[in-house]
Amino acid sequence: MSPKSKRFVILGTEILPGEKVELNFSLAKLHSRTAVSVPILVNRSKKPGPTVLFTAGIHGDEVSGVAIIRELIASKINHPQIGTIICIPVINIFGFLNKERNFPDGKDLNRAFPGSNKGSLASRVAFELVNGFLPLVDYVIDFHTGGADRFNAAQIRINPNRPELKPLANLFGAPFVVYSRLLAKSFRASCQKQGIPMLLFEGGKSNHLDEEIIEYGVTGAKRFLAHLKMLPTKLIPPPLKENPIIIEKSLWIRAKHSGMFQSLVKVGHLVAEGDIIGQITDPFGKFNRKIKSPNSGYIFNVNEAPLVYNGDALFHISTQYRHDKGTA
Numbered sequence: 001m002s003p004k005s006k007r008f009v010i011l012g013t014e015i016l017p018g019e020k021v022e023l024n025f026s027l028a029k030l031h032s033r034t035a036v037s038v039p040i041l042v043n044r045s046k047k048p049g050p051t052v053l054f055t056a057g058i059h060g061d062e063v064s065g066v067a068i069i070r071e072l073i074a075s076k077i078n079h080p081q082i083g084t085i086i087c088i089p090v091i092n093i094f095g096f097l098n099k100e101r102n103f104p105d106g107k108d109l110n111r112a113f114p115g116s117n118k119g120s121l122a123s124r125v126a127f128e129l130v131n132g133f134l135p136l137v138d139y140v141i142d143f144h145t146g147g148a149d150r151f152n153a154a155q156i157r158i159n160p161n162r163p164e165l166k167p168l169a170n171l172f173g174a175p176f177v178v179y180s181r182l183l184a185k186s187f188r189a190s191c192q193k194q195g196i197p198m199l200l201f202e203g204g205k206s207n208h209l210d211e212e213i214i215e216y217g218v219t220g221a222k223r224f225l226a227h228l229k230m231l232p233t234k235l236i237p238p239p240l241k242e243n244p245i246i247i248e249k250s251l252w253i254r255a256k257h258s259g260m261f262q263s264l265v266k267v268g269h270l271v272a273e274g275d276i277i278g279q280i281t282d283p284f285g286k287f288n289r290k291i292k293s294p295n296s297g298y299i300f301n302v303n304e305a306p307l308v309y310n311g312d313a314l315f316h317i318s319t320q321y322r323h324d325k326g327t328a
């Protein structure tokens with residue numbers, strides 16, 4: 001837990017205690033030769049303390065996460081009273097510009113870690129994050145949304161085998177804490193390898209700004225920083241949700257037919273086994289199949305796509321959950 005104390009150099013620039021700098025991480029040029037860079041804001045207090053890295057836009061179309069870090073910067077939450085806050089609001093700037101998840105070469109940055117300085121563009125970005133940033137960092141909070149039209153309830157995802165993450169996840173104040181396995185070659189896997197606690201926030205869906213999701217992210221980030229004494233404790237907002245639901249196991253309910261899809265349940269709600277939670281119809285009024293919940297549980301992701309194919313993931317439902325009583 002002791003803050004890392006070494007020379008603080010990012011992208012070749014040394015940043016001293018008390019300094020606030022904006023750096024540009026030059027990624028590549030567009031085909032028109034226009035340079036494209038990722039802005040990085042580093043705010044250091046004069047007083048020593050932990051270093052927290054906030055990242056968003058690893059998937060370029062996950063704009064709610066970008067908006068959460070934007071709000072932290074705009075409201076000066078990134079000015080710590082101790083330690084250092086690094087904000088990278090849009091890592092995959094190419095995807096952000098093109099409203100796409102992946103890099104221009106089709107690579108998913110979150111499957112390119114730990115990367116290589118001689119690899120693809122995504123792989124080089126991963127390499128810089130792992131080698132240029134993580135050695136300076138004590139905690140990471142990475143903001144994501146559901147892919148495509150799949151809308152996630154606000155949730156913190158953690159590796160259940162890392163007990164030290166549980167109290168951090170719970171204090172964030174999101175309605176759900178979801179235990180999820182580490183994905184190979186993910187940013188989270190690289191953080192774990194370096195022993196850096198990482199909270200992965202998921203909320204909303206891609207190419208969509210959701211006010212409530214942004215509020216959960218911003219409030220959680222403030223609570224996290226105040227817990228580390230990086231913000232004055234009088235600024236600690238109450239959690240938007242006390243005692244999150246801990247989702248220990250879950251499954252995806254998939255479409256058994258292709259057609260027009262309508263969800264009949266709101267994301268975040270508890271359903272009983274056999275409840276009708278959606279329907280798939282055809283455009284001609286001849287076909288209508290109700291979708292029943294296979295078990296009781298919380299629906300924490302709902303696909304909002306109007307048209308689906310047989311096999312598409314429609315709902316993410318808990319199969320094992322418990323209420324946190326602050327003892328986890």
Ligand SMILES: [Zn+2]
Binds near residue numbers: 058059062143144145
């Ligand atoms: Zn993502």
